[in-house]
Amino acid sequence: MAAVSKTRNMIEGFVRDGSFKWLLKNRNPFHEEFEEMKASPSAGKNWIHELSPVANIVVRRCSKILKVPTGQLQENFNAEAIDAIKDPSCYARNFLEYSCYKALSAYTQVSGYMDDRKFRRLTFDMMLAWEVPDAASQPTNTMDELVFPVTELGNHLVKLFYWEEPIKSSIFCLVSTYVIYRGWFSYVVGLVLAFIALFIVITRWFSRGREVDEFRVIAPPPMNTMEQLLAVQNAISQAEELIQDGNILLLKLRGLLLSIYPQASDRFAIALVIMAVFVAVVPMKYLILAVLLEEWTKYSPMRRSSTERLNRRLREWWFSIPAAPVVLEKVNDDKKKK
Numbered sequence: 001m002a003a004v005s006k007t008r009n010m011i012e013g014f015v016r017d018g019s020f021k022w023l024l025k026n027r028n029p030f031h032e033e034f035e036e037m038k039a040s041p042s043a044g045k046n047w048i049h050e051l052s053p054v055a056n057i058v059v060r061r062c063s064k065i066l067k068v069p070t071g072q073l074q075e076n077f078n079a080e081a082i083d084a085i086k087d088p089s090c091y092a093r094n095f096l097e098y099s100c101y102k103a104l105s106a107y108t109q110v111s112g113y114m115d116d117r118k119f120r121r122l123t124f125d126m127m128l129a130w131e132v133p134d135a136a137s138q139p140t141n142t143m144d145e146l147v148f149p150v151t152e153l154g155n156h157l158v159k160l161f162y163w164e165e166p167i168k169s170s171i172f173c174l175v176s177t178y179v180i181y182r183g184w185f186s187y188v189v190g191l192v193l194a195f196i197a198l199f200i201v202i203t204r205w206f207s208r209g210r211e212v213d214e215f216r217v218i219a220p221p222p223m224n225t226m227e228q229l230l231a232v233q234n235a236i237s238q239a240e241e242l243i244q245d246g247n248i249l250l251l252k253l254r255g256l257l258l259s260i261y262p263q264a265s266d267r268f269a270i271a272l273v274i275m276a277v278f279v280a281v282v283p284m285k286y287l288i289l290a291v292l293l294e295e296w297t298k299y300s301p302m303r304r305s306s307t308e309r310l311n312r313r314l315r316e317w318w319f320s321i322p323a324a325p326v327v328l329e330k331v332n333d334d335k336k337k338k
Contacts, residue, residue, distance in 0.1 A: 048074060050092045051133060058129040059096065061122060062103035073099060092134035100126050131230050162299045173296045180289055251323040264321050 048056055048070065063070045077098045078086065085094045103122070113119050163169045179185055259265040278287065298307040 048095075050088075051096065052092070052129070054125070055092065055096050055129040055133045058122075058125050059099045061125075062099040065103040065106055073102075093130070096129055096133045100129075127230050128234065131234075161296065163301065163304075166301065169296075169300070173293070176296070177289060177293060180285070180292065183285075248323050252318070252321050255321060255323075261321055264317070267317070 063073050077095050160169045160172050256265050256268045
């Protein structure tokens, strides 16, 4: 009985908390504040490069509580702290602790602060920020630097995909369509591989006798017990969220395939039939061209509004499908008290 109750509670939690996360971009709890900081005219001034992104968010909240700009808060810290505290090796952690202490001192002056959800959220996020206060202490920095060329290429492709520069996007769309239509895609891949090989040969030729540049990695400071517990808790929370999203997907697909929800299953079946007819009748080359043109032009200025409207309707349809039929039952405890 306990196992059944636990399973029921798990499914209920999936339906209540996780069903509306599917088909949305993966966003961490700080995503909205990151977007708000980027859109702010004073984003460059308020961003402290010594701090990690999470620490920047927490310091920004502290500055709002204290009603002073982030830059002014940093100036106050630099004026009050001694040189040993402002040492680069511990500057980020000390400044973060200074900001948190000031904000907590101001917050606790308000009556009923313990019942405030924002206060509890702030203290939890403070502990997360203390885990990685320094920008250089993040283990992802090394990876970010290594994959910087790939990241830049991806950013350019995203700009082309969302038509931030319409002329370049139009040229790229026309060229890629013509290459696939003419059957030159294999030649393009071969030219790219040959170019990479030529680049390696030229680099090797001109780097003879030269020492290889050292790659410096700043070792993160050792974590105490609380920081280790927070790191484990954060990892478990992320894994739990992924498992919940996967279970929501499987439960909804099960409902569609078993026709538990007839109206949604009918639409799903009609869409599959239309796709099957297209795949069977249209030649593969033209099918690929159609998919390419659809994907590369759906965010063009002429189609952006219709694409957003279609995506909104698809999300509404997906959200309308229950993950699983849930019936809440009260468990009667008939145990006699001794």
